[in-house]
Amino acid sequence: MDTSSRAVAATALGLPVALLLLLLLIIGADPALTCTSPLAAxxxxxxxxxxxxxxxxxxxxxxxxxxxxxxxxxxxxxxxxxxxxxxxxxxxxxxxxxxxxxxxxxxxxxxxxxxxxxxxxxxxxxxxxxxxxxxxxxxxxxxxxxxxxxxxxxxxxxxxxxxxxxxxxxxxxxxxxxxxxxxxxxxxxxxxxxxxxxxxxxMPRTAAGAAAAGCGTGGSGASVPAEASAFGRSVIENASRWIGTPYVWGGGDQNGPTSGGFDCSGLTLYAIYHASGGRIRLPHYTQAQQDHPSARPVPFADRAPGDLIFFTAAGGTDSHHVGIYYGRVYSGPDDKTGTEMLLHAPQSGQTVTLTPLSAWAEQADVRRYDVPTTPTPDTTPGGRT
Known part of the structure; x- marks a missing residue:
């Protein structure tokens, strides 16, 4: 083998090694911090x-x-x-x-x-x-x-x-x-x-003349519907502060996000717990929250901001999703009807957000929670949703 042939062979053998080293460097590099980087890690x-x-x-x-x-x-x-x-x-x-x-x-x-x-x-x-x-x-x-x-x-x-x-x-x-x-x-x-x-x-570019938006408000400072009761207002306020927090299956307890986020029932148990001053501690499971002793069934037509709405698929026996009825959001002074919104943790890959209530076309059950004078124990074991 002449000198040029040896050089070609050496280069060919070295390429996989170089590519492997480059791949290891890329994998080992710290990901860039962004607004979506978990704050818990x-x-x-x-x-x-x-x-x-x-x-x-x-x-x-x-x-x-x-x-x-x-x-x-x-x-x-x-x-x-x-x-x-x-x-x-x-x-x-x-x-x-x-x-x-x-x-x-x-x-x-x-x-x-x-x-x-x-x-x-x-x-x-x-x-x-x-x-x-x-x-x-x-x-x-x-x-x-x-x-x-x-x-x-x-x-x-x-x-x-x-x-x-x-x-x-x-x-x-x-x-x-x-x-x-x-x-x-x-x-x-x-x-x-x-x-x-x-x-x-x-981050999205800030429009000319507009103030810098940073990573957004995370829900803090959002207007709470005026028709909400004091308890309903508190439920909404406690949940709204987590807008933008990632959905994590099984995530959330009375102290806040766990594993970096909330699932639907984790968000509602947090909001109800804090709105009730710690006197209502719901289980981390939708149907158990729906059947909780402090939950009072309310006709769907009488729903009010701060109520929980549970969704059950056709033919199902247990609810599979829960959110907080936020009330009507108006787009401006000329909007006379508004859009009814649900505050919830939707699913993997999404974040705590507001979604039009019209997005659901399945059985919807409303529960309003009565605050007891003493804390109610969480006696329901088992699953989360």
Whole structure:
């Protein structure tokens, strides 16, 4: 074999090895972080950057708000220092929660993460309705709007903002007590490290002139139907905060998502549990939820927001799906009838969402839950759906 023949043979033998090495590199590479990356795994949960420390006590919903703080800042071209200032401000003002306020009764009509009582302040940045409410409470209860507001305030400071430390910038924008934000800087830096590598290009482009949308609101700040009872409103609010969370078969319990998500009955048991103050703990199975002692049958024509609707296939004996009746959603002032919607966790490959009730053409049974004075035990074993 001459020299050229040996070279050809060596190249041919080396190609499979090179391809194998390339394949191993691709398989071993960390997937890019996006808005759909589970918050319960990877960098989002291990919010410690290179330290590997987790952020103890932060829920998935809180991490969603922190992620938006980073993503919206990056979408708007903010520096690391300014983004850390925004995160420190959120952490200090609300603990990464979209808070309603009884002093602003209209704020209670929007899905939220709890109540705050600081004057007339609402939302993750605790913007005062008496100062900033000209845009409408609906805007103030939108966490994406509030995060954009912070960055717009930073932009208005111009070169001055670049000379400030994150704590000084947060103070200049929020105008809270002196030195209020320094204690949260380490947490802010750890959260920034968790989400700084998120793939901005994977998100829909923001229309010209529109505010950065980040990863969306996850349902927080969505309008709750006015006709809902106090209990029904609470059921909807507790479920709405998980809009966008992946469907996971068997996922969800009274504490929130498990294995990264909810299935249909996992979402409803969570919402009923929290709306009832922990006094109703439903089993993780649709038919058992339908037959639960606290469940009161309601004629389909009398359904109301916050009721659960159970679906049974023709000829079936057990319901196979459950969702929360959301009420009518109107597309605008000229829409006089609205569209009846179901809030639910649909199926694998989808996320918690709102779907028109008209999508179901099978037996539908409505249940309304009566809150007992003491917790009802979960005595039903077995399956999930």
């Amino acid at each position: 990877g960098g989002a949960a291990e919010a410690g950057g290179t330290t590997g420390q987790s952020v103890a006590g932060l829920s998935q919903r809180q991490l969603q708000l922190a992620r938006n703080g980073v993503v919206i800042g990056k979408q708007r071209g903010m520096s690391e220092s300014v983004i850390i200032a925004e995160l420190a401000a959120q952490a200090t003002e609300s603990g990464f929660r979209n808070l309603a306020n009884p002093s602003v009764p209209e704020s209670l009509n929007y899905a939220n993460d709890g109540l705050g009582y600081d004057h007339d302040s609402v939302g993750p940045h605790q913007m005062r309705a008496s100062v900033w409410g000209g845009v409408g409470i609906g805007k103030l209860m939108d966490p994406v709007y509030q995060i954009n507001w912070f960055y717009s305030q930073a932009q208005q400071l111009g070169a001055t903002a670049a000379r400030m430390s994150p704590a000084e910038l947060a103070q200049a924008i929020e105008q809270s007590a002196p030195n209020a934000y320094g204690a949260q800087l380490e947490l802010a830096r750890r959260l920034y490290g968790s989400f700084a590598d998120i793939d901005i290009a994977s």
